[in-house]
Every structure is written in C-alpha cells, then in structure tokens.
Amino acid sequence: MSDDYRAQALQHLNDARTEMDSGEPRRLPFAALRLRMALEALTYERAHAYREWLAPGQCEAWQPKRVMETLLAIDPNADKGGTLAVGLEEVSGEPAKEMTQVGTEYVLSLSTIKQHYDALGSFLHMPTIKQLRQGAGQDMEKLRRRCNEVAEAVHKVLSSGIFNMTTSFAVDFDCDRCRTRNTRRVPWASYRFETWCSTCRAPYIIAGTMEGGTVTPQAKSWSCCTEGCKGRAPLWPDEVKQGAIWQCPECGAGHILKLVCRPARTDPVTS
Numbered sequence: 001m002s003d004d005y006r007a008q009a010l011q012h013l014n015d016a017r018t019e020m021d022s023g024e025p026r027r028l029p030f031a032a033l034r035l036r037m038a039l040e041a042l043t044y045e046r047a048h049a050y051r052e053w054l055a056p057g058q059c060e061a062w063q064p065k066r067v068m069e070t071l072l073a074i075d076p077n078a079d080k081g082g083t084l085a086v087g088l089e090e091v092s093g094e095p096a097k098e099m100t101q102v103g104t105e106y107v108l109s110l111s112t113i114k115q116h117y118d119a120l121g122s123f124l125h126m127p128t129i130k131q132l133r134q135g136a137g138q139d140m141e142k143l144r145r146r147c148n149e150v151a152e153a154v155h156k157v158l159s160s161g162i163f164n165m166t167t168s169f170a171v172d173f174d175c176d177r178c179r180t181r182n183t184r185r186v187p188w189a190s191y192r193f194e195t196w197c198s199t200c201r202a203p204y205i206i207a208g209t210m211e212g213g214t215v216t217p218q219a220k221s222w223s224c225c226t227e228g229c230k231g232r233a234p235l236w237p238d239e240v241k242q243g244a245i246w247q248c249p250e251c252g253a254g255h256i257l258k259l260v261c262r263p264a265r266t267d268p269v270t271s
Contacts (some may be wrong), residue, residue: 008038
C-alpha cells in the first residue's frame with residue numbers, strides 16, 4: 001500500500017505539470033485538483049509508516065490535515081524528515097568516528113498542508129454571485145504561482161533517497177478515563193508534546209528524556225461541595241460544560257456544573 005500511494009503521488013504530479021505546461025489558464029484548476037490528490041497520497045503514505053501504532057479506524061479521515069494531526073499526536077516528529085548515516089563504533093556506546101550517509105528523507109509537513117491544500121481547493125469552485133458582482137473572479141496567475149510552489153514541495157518529497165523512516169522509541173500508557181492502552185513515539189532526546197487517547201480523546205502531556213518521562217493527564221480535580229467531605233473528582237476538559245453532572249467518589253453526592261453570575265469588583269485594587 002505504501003509504494004502504491006507514492007506511485008500515485010508521482011502520477012498526480014506528472015499530470016499536474018502537463019496541465020500547467022499547456023499554457024492554457026482554463027486548465028490550471030485541473031492541475032490544482034491533481035496536486036491536492038498528490039498531497040493526499042503522500043499523507044496517506046506517511047500514515048502507513050505508523051500503521052502498527054494506529055488504533056482501528058483512527059486514520060479513516062480523508063482530509064490530509066486531520067490525518068497528519070493524528071500522526072503528530074502519536075509522534076511529534078511525524079512530519080519531519082532527516083538524514084540516515086551509519087558507522088562502526090570503535091567503543092561500544094560511543095558515536096563512530098567515520099559515518100557513511102545512506103540518504104535523506106523529506107516529509108510533507110503539516111504547515112505545508114495547511115498553507116496549500118484548502119487554497120488549491122478554493123479554485124475548484126465557481127466564483128460566488130457576490131464575487132462576480134464585485135468583479136473578483138479567479139486569479140489564474142495567482143493559481144499558477146501556487147501550483148508551482150506545491151509541485152516543488154511534492155517533487156522534493158518524492159526525490160527522497162529514503163522514505164517512511166521512523167527513529168523514535170515507544171512509550172505506552174493506559175488512559176485514566178477509559179483504560180485503553182495507548183502507544184506513542186517519542187524522540188531520542190528531550191521531548192514535550194500534547195497527545196490524546198486514541199479511544200476517548202482524553203488529553204495528555206508527555207515529557208521526558210531517554211532516561212525516563214511522564215505522562216500527565218490534563219484533567220482538573222474538583223472538590224465535593226458537601227460539608228465535611230474531602231472527596232475530589234477529576235473532570236476532563238470536554239466534561240467541563242454547562243449542565244454537566246458528576247458524582248463524588250467519597251460520599252456519592254451528585255453535582256451539576258452551572259454558570260454563576262457574581263457582582264464585578266468595582267473598588268480599586270491596592271497593593
């Protein structure tokens with residue numbers, strides 16, 4: 001599947017260049033369509049490299065932005081390339097004095113997807129009635145410049161000497177909310193990034209180094225309102241909303257979250 005997506009991306013790039021080289025402005029939207037499909041193919045191919053760490057159905061979205069955001073929640077370097085070099089260690093554990101470069105990989109980044117994908121799509125629709133009345137039709141020269149930029153970005157990724165390289169190591173954690181086992185890839189260095197549970201979307205922050213790290217749930221602890229009870233319950237960001245109900249784990253008392261209106265402080269603040 002990975003090789004198929006890469007081959008399709010190359011075919012879409014070649015087709016887009018044929019449209020761009022025609023010299024006919026009316027054919028530029030066809031180039032934009034092909035380039036969007038090339039961006040999709042390269043993103044799906046990248047997802048294939050992380051297939052063993054993806055939960056079932058986790059990457060079923062077709063939008064490349066959403067797919068890449070899912071990958072970045074698994075590995076903060078998922079949209080970054082790198083150079084691979086090998087060498088023989090003279091002393092175990094110490095870097096080799098002589099390294100031989102194997103190749104460099106260029107990866108389609110989330111920023112490139114955000115910059116161009118929707119912008120290309122805007123040229124695949126008829127101008128609105130308002131735009132036509134204002135004389136603001138489609139700017140074909142602007143589209144040509146954008147197509148050239150995207151074509152260069154796609155070509156750079158496809159020119160990589162190696163591809164789908166992942167060099168991070170795995171960190172496992174059980175979600176505090178749904179108990180699902182999650183696996184995340186972290187760099188061979190210091191790291192700190194946000195992620196979420198693959199099943200219930202509970203947010204976490206993973207931070208640490210090669211020596212060890214922490215997985216911190218982003219839930220806030222709420223105190224029971226019952227007099228004399230010291231019970232506290234964790235509420236996740238998506239649970240803190242008007243009308244939400246939670247139960248104290250100590251006394252069993254029910255609680256409901258409501259918006260509260262209080263008088264604003266009007267007296268001057270003094271130090």
